[in-house]
Amino acid sequence: MLNAIEISPKIWWVGGIDWNERSFHGYTTEQGITYNAYLIMDETVTLIDTAKATFTDEFVQRISQIVDPAKIELVVTNHVEMDHSGSLPKIHELAPNARIVASAPAGVNEIRAHYGIEVEGVKTGDSISIGARTLHFVQTPMVHWPDNMVTWCPEDGILFSNDAFGQHYATTKRFDDECDLCEVMKQAKKYYANIVWPYGAQVQKAMAALGGLDIKMIAPSHGVIWRSHIAEILEKYQAWSTYQTEEKAVVVFDSMWHSTEAMAREITDAFIREGVPAKLIDVKHTHISDIMLELCDARYVACGSPTLNSNMMPTMASFLTYMRGLSPNNSQRTGIAFGSYGWAPLGPKQVFTEMENMKFQMASPVIAQQWIPSEENLAALQETVVKAIEDARA
Ligand code: FEO
Numbered sequence: 380m381l382n383a384i385e386i387s388p389k390i391w392w393v394g395g396i397d398w399n400e401r402s403f404h405g406y407t408t409e410q411g412i413t414y415n416a417y418l419i420m421d422e423t424v425t426l427i428d429t430a431k432a433t434f435t436d437e438f439v440q441r442i443s444q445i446v447d448p449a450k451i452e453l454v455v456t457n458h459v460e461m462d463h464s465g466s467l468p469k470i471h472e473l474a475p476n477a478r479i480v481a482s483a484p485a486g487v488n489e490i491r492a493h494y495g496i497e498v499e500g501v502k503t504g505d506s507i508s509i510g511a512r513t514l515h516f517v518q519t520p521m522v523h524w525p526d527n528m529v530t531w532c533p534e535d536g537i538l539f540s541n542d543a544f545g546q547h548y549a550t551t552k553r554f555d556d557e558c559d560l561c562e563v564m565k566q567a568k569k570y571y572a573n574i575v576w577p578y579g580a581q582v583q584k585a586m587a588a589l590g591g592l593d594i595k596m597i598a599p600s601h602g603v604i605w606r607s608h609i610a611e612i613l614e615k616y617q618a619w620s621t622y623q624t625e626e627k628a629v630v631v632f633d634s635m636w637h638s639t640e641a642m643a644r645e646i647t648d649a650f651i652r653e654g655v656p657a658k659l660i661d662v663k664h665t666h667i668s669d670i671m672l673e674l675c676d677a678r679y680v681a682c683g684s685p686t687l688n689s690n691m692m693p694t695m696a697s698f699l700t701y702m703r704g705l706s707p708n709n710s711q712r713t714g715i716a717f718g719s720y721g722w723a724p725l726g727p728k729q730v731f732t733e734m735e736n737m738k739f740q741m742a743s744p745v746i747a748q749q750w751i752p753s754e755e756n757l758a759a760l761q762e763t764v765v766k767a768i769e770d771a772r773a
Contacts, residue, residue: 411549422510714739
């Protein structure tokens with residue numbers, strides 16, 4: 380029998396643990412995923428969110444440990460994406476008279492579109508008394524779909540935050556202070572960089588709406604519950620959603636015969652010599668979602684590709700396309716585009732154009748080196764880095 384876990388008196392975690400999932404929308408989830416749902420045993424038996432459809436049995440088993448699912452009277456759907464609503468039809472079948480609420484109008488429309496189920500809409504400021512507790516709803520559109528909302532339970536001080544503050548991290552532990560905090564924070568940052576990053580303005584609005592709440596726990600729909608490090612994760616969300624950068628460099632490259640690699644190494648060494656921590660990443664060997672983890676708070680970003688068949692390398696094109704889709708705000712970042720070529724510098728030029736279109740502050744025109752970079756060419760790269768740092772600090 381799978382265990383439900385009591386996270387606060389009469390409030391139970393009843394989610395699913397997806398130990399072996401390694402991809403979420405193409406983002407690598409090396410630590411697996413959890414789909415968190417919460418059961419509140421008040422006068423009105425209430426369920427906050429459900430689980431991915433493939434975890435319906437596990438989820439229903441956990442609920443059944445605490446209560447007959449037919450006794451559920453209220454289902455709050457904070458988010459309709461199927462990792463949280465996939466088991467909603469089963470709950471609707473088991474508890475056909477349960478009241479189901481979702482944000483209006485997006486959540487109501489999305490549930491109808493996905494499952495053909497009509498539900499009740501709620502908006503920011505609405506609340507529902509469930510006995511000893513009253514649940515309050517705050518819409519948080521685009522964190523991460525138009526329908527997202529969070530549910531606040533003031534009596535327990537719990538914010539059911541759905542995707543916000545989540546991490547893809549499968550564990551039997553349910554709280555931040557039971558796990559390696561570095562790993563939890565790393566997974567929270569990777570989640571933010573790959574899922575939430577496009578929506579900084581919306582995160583800022585949500586943070587403002589939640590300001591002033593006396594939060595004792597943030598219970599997200601993925602990963603562990605924040606109870607001991609709430610201030611830290613709120614501080615991180617503040618920094619990430621305002622695109623704050625740190626004085627560090629990320630140098631991403633692909634190479635065929637090591638010329639672009641030599642340039643990448645020279646750029647990396649130049650940053651390090653100038654006291655800027657730098658990371659050298661061969662895009663062939665590092666997944667694009669892991670590059671985003673490194674890049675999301677980097678002040679300097681250098682991307683390099685040789686020319687292959689009149690184009691940049693497909694690996695670099697894939698990475699830059701992925702980054703463009705996440706639409707980060709790059710106006711405070713310095714960009715460097717570089718690469719080697721045999722007879723046409725098209726690859727490095729394409730990298731430059733992509734970075735310029737993403738609004739990087741380009742440190743120099745494209746740096747394209749024919750065949751093998753000479754000692755003088757490499758020395759010039761060092762000068763470019765020194766100047767880029769000086770300009771950024773000016
Ligand atoms: Fe965890 Fe937007 O779904």
